[in-house]
Amino acid sequence: MHPKAIFADAVAASSTSILIGDLAKILKQNGVEIGQKRLFSWLRDKGFLIKRKGADWNSPTQRAMEAGLFEIKETAFSHSDGHVTVTKTTKVTGKGQQYFINKFLEAAG
Template sequence: MNDLVIMKDQQAVTSSLQVAETFNKEHKNIIRDIEHLLESDSSVLSSQIFLKSTHENRGKQYPMYYMNRDGFTLLAMGFTGKKALRFKMQYIEAFNKMEEQIKTGGFKIPSTMAEALRLAADQQEQLEVMKPKAIFADSVATSHTTILVGDLAKIIKGNGVDTGARRLFQWMRDNGYLIKRKGADYNSPTQKSMDLGLFKIKESSHVNSDGVTVVTKTPKVTGKGQQYFINKFLENNSVISR
């Protein structure tokens, strides 16, 4: 019974699919009833209380309708019974709530200057909190593969944390995510990092000038790792020191 009413084109509407599900009717019958209303009176068609659209099911497109409060009222007039009445009342409540949110922008209208000032302050605080979260979430959402530590540094720097590849490597070593002791495993992920699934290791080989095959291991940050480190800096509002 969630989302009985949604906002579409700045208007509170429901869909024929939702109506069919709520009132336990076949969708094809709801479509039939709507089209009968459209055909029976030209004023219904011209009023645009029903908007034809499509929905996808198993790769195929099928017709559906969006309808505003007037369209729903006209359609539901023929639904009878105690259950139908209860569902109609729930729809009326849902329409009222959505239309109120559209009218007020989702906020209670302040009645005093003090309430208005408090509302403005709360909104600004929420914007400041949500802004970095949204930016970081968008950055990670586009990363479906492993990336280099240097690339992660660019994402972090581009979203307000002052860092670079060298400083991020140093921070990871200092905080136990990469091995800091000099040697063959230098800058490799620690066991803790591997257990957390933060890195994968890319191995590559080349023949040096002495004809010796050299194997190199490059740490790459997984999608889980990107989210993990970004959340670290987001929570602390960190500036990675030089």
């Protein structure tokens, strides 16, 4: 197996999700000239993330969620005055990492 195929299999089997910015770093290490901001923009333009301004901005589309490419991590913060804020973070699943890495490497090659 080629090193990239071994890497792709290891990523797909991984149960850990990573941030979109980390995916940009992995792509850059594999020779794809893209940073976090351009990757977010590309994901919105291609219909993987919601581009409508507001609370859903940069959340995965239903199609991307059903494909298993992303997951949403919710974190609750308790403030000193007693109110709680919930933040949502979009993370790329192992399957999503493999999908996007292959997609960019095919386009580059």
